[in-house]
Amino acid sequence: MYLKRKIDDFLHVWSRGKRLPLVLKGPRQVGKTESVRHFADGRYESIVEINFIEEPKYRKILDDGYGAQDIVNAISRINGSFRFPERRTLLFFDEVQKFPDITTSLKFFAQDGRFDVICSGSLLGIHYKEIESNSVGFKTDADMTSMDFEEFLWAKGYGDDFVGELLEAMSARKPIKNVTWDVARNLFMDYCTLGGMPDVVRGYIEGGGSFSGVYERQSQIVADYRGDVRKYVKGLDQARILNVFDHIPVQLARENRKFQISKVAHGARFRDYRGCVEWLVDAGIVNPCYCLLLPELPLKGNYDETKYKLYMGDTGLLVSMLDEDAQEDLRANRNLGIYKGAIFENIVAEALVKAGQRLYYWRRDESPLEEEFFVRCGDSLVPVEVKAGNSRSKSLRELIDSPRYADIRWGIKFADANVGYSREVLTLPWFCAFLLPRMLKALRPQLESVCGSVPKEEADFVRKSIAEQHVIDEEMWK
Numbered sequence: 001m002y003l004k005r006k007i008d009d010f011l012h013v014w015s016r017g018k019r020l021p022l023v024l025k026g027p028r029q030v031g032k033t034e035s036v037r038h039f040a041d042g043r044y045e046s047i048v049e050i051n052f053i054e055e056p057k058y059r060k061i062l063d064d065g066y067g068a069q070d071i072v073n074a075i076s077r078i079n080g081s082f083r084f085p086e087r088r089t090l091l092f093f094d095e096v097q098k099f100p101d102i103t104t105s106l107k108f109f110a111q112d113g114r115f116d117v118i119c120s121g122s123l124l125g126i127h128y129k130e131i132e133s134n135s136v137g138f139k140t141d142a143d144m145t146s147m148d149f150e151e152f153l154w155a156k157g158y159g160d161d162f163v164g165e166l167l168e169a170m171s172a173r174k175p176i177k178n179v180t181w182d183v184a185r186n187l188f189m190d191y192c193t194l195g196g197m198p199d200v201v202r203g204y205i206e207g208g209g210s211f212s213g214v215y216e217r218q219s220q221i222v223a224d225y226r227g228d229v230r231k232y233v234k235g236l237d238q239a240r241i242l243n244v245f246d247h248i249p250v251q252l253a254r255e256n257r258k259f260q261i262s263k264v265a266h267g268a269r270f271r272d273y274r275g276c277v278e279w280l281v282d283a284g285i286v287n288p289c290y291c292l293l294l295p296e297l298p299l300k301g302n303y304d305e306t307k308y309k310l311y312m313g314d315t316g317l318l319v320s321m322l323d324e325d326a327q328e329d330l331r332a333n334r335n336l337g338i339y340k341g342a343i344f345e346n347i348v349a350e351a352l353v354k355a356g357q358r359l360y361y362w363r364r365d366e367s368p369l370e371e372e373f374f375v376r377c378g379d380s381l382v383p384v385e386v387k388a389g390n391s392r393s394k395s396l397r398e399l400i401d402s403p404r405y406a407d408i409r410w411g412i413k414f415a416d417a418n419v420g421y422s423r424e425v426l427t428l429p430w431f432c433a434f435l436l437p438r439m440l441k442a443l444r445p446q447l448e449s450v451c452g453s454v455p456k457e458e459a460d461f462v463r464k465s466i467a468e469q470h471v472i473d474e475e476m477w478k
Helices: 007-015 032-040 056-060 068-078 100-112 124-130 149-155 160-172 178-194 198-206 214-232 236-252 270-282 315-320 324-332 339-354 394-401 430-451 456-468
Strands: 022-025 046-051 089-094 116-121 140-143 286-292 303-312 359-363 373-377 380-386 411-415 420-422 425-429
Touching: 007 022, 007 032, 007 140, 022 032, 032 046, 032 089, 032 116, 056 068, 068 100, 100 116, 149 160, 149 178, 149 198, 149 430, 160 178, 160 430, 178 198, 178 315, 178 425, 178 430, 198 214, 214 236, 214 315, 236 270, 236 303, 236 315, 236 339, 270 286, 270 303, 286 339, 303 315, 303 339, 303 359, 315 339, 339 359, 339 373, 339 380, 339 430, 373 430, 380 394, 380 430, 394 411, 394 425, 411 430, 425 430
Parallel strands: 022 116, 022 140, 046 089, 089 116, 286 359, 380 411, 411 425
Antiparallel strands: 286 303, 359 373, 373 380, 420 425
16 A cells, blocks of 8 residues: 655656756655655666665675766676666665765766666765765755655545645634534544554554554654664764653653753763764754744744754654553543643644744743744744643733734644634644645735835734724735
8 A cells, every 4th residue: 555645746846857866865664665666666667776785785886986887787797687778767776874875976877867866765864974975966855754644634535625625724714614623633633643654654544543553663663763873873972862862752741841961861961962963863853943042033043053952753753652551642632741732842843844844942031931933924933832722822922912022923823723813823723733834825925915024013003904994804814
């Protein structure tokens, strides 16, 4: 059973373009190999697939040089059954983290032009640093993650019409129809428990919606991550990386969720552990969320790289790292205590990252004022708050009302609630988080035409005047 993925469309577009050698990066078991095989099937006359873990003999194919013909000749000597018809052959180098030097040859394949080449593997961001030349300018890079909620909906048989209905309600500030809301919320809670690892999702679907075996599959993936650390990291950093990885659930359960190196091990210092956090980020296992220096635009460069939260790249794996009963507790909405807020923060963070957003938060020193995330919409900085239920948003309210934060004109709250709008706060259900960038893109022209780049006080006056005239629904939020 093949699960439709967003990378399918990317591969289709790539095949219709210049077709520079493609390097597909991502954590282990997110479906890279399966997606490439699905793409190649029926498209090429010959598919030459080489797995550098399963077939280490192919790690000698560069002995005679990096040229395309040199490599083709070397492969043919090892396996005479491979055929290489020009412009009808795909060379698929898989698990290239075991043989990263192969990426140095991509420049020569690009110049040769007779064969399509795709490289795939995990931990590529790390191993690139070990290569003298990785064909900059002669390749295309793409990242792949585990399935997002939209891909999960596809796997469950829901199409673009269902997603379109959610997006339309978000943009119009209209409540989602009750039937649709109930269906989406139930599916979303299943997705929170499962996560997006294709093997886990496939087992759930083929099992008729049963969660039997889910915890075991997830635990094995977590064990494989730990195994990768032991396999690819040497010396003291091995233990340090594992310490950081194991402390992610623990520190997310803290009230402000900021990741503190000092809590990882006795006497731990930031300078000794900085590279360990970067390793997990480069491996695609965790998503960092950096603390803004000030809640203002621009976002890039306006953050403290020493202050951050660490979210798991897949919420299903985070839940599995708690204990087996946590999955049932999440679906039944019980017994999660301090972890409940962390889980929903993680799922929103995951959705934003998979939709192409970088993560930023802000906490005012010696104050309870804190906001989980920030996104940009035109000339506005939009704070994003995440609630485990649907309680009041004190920090969000203060950021919007205070004249100190000139770039903040409105905000978003993700909660266990339907779509709603009140006093410049747009409330959205958790399961709509993956659509946030699309909604902001649709809203941006209307917001700029209404408020432009005027000072906050004038923009607020314009917005309130429009609201009083009952025009805002038609002009700003259609």
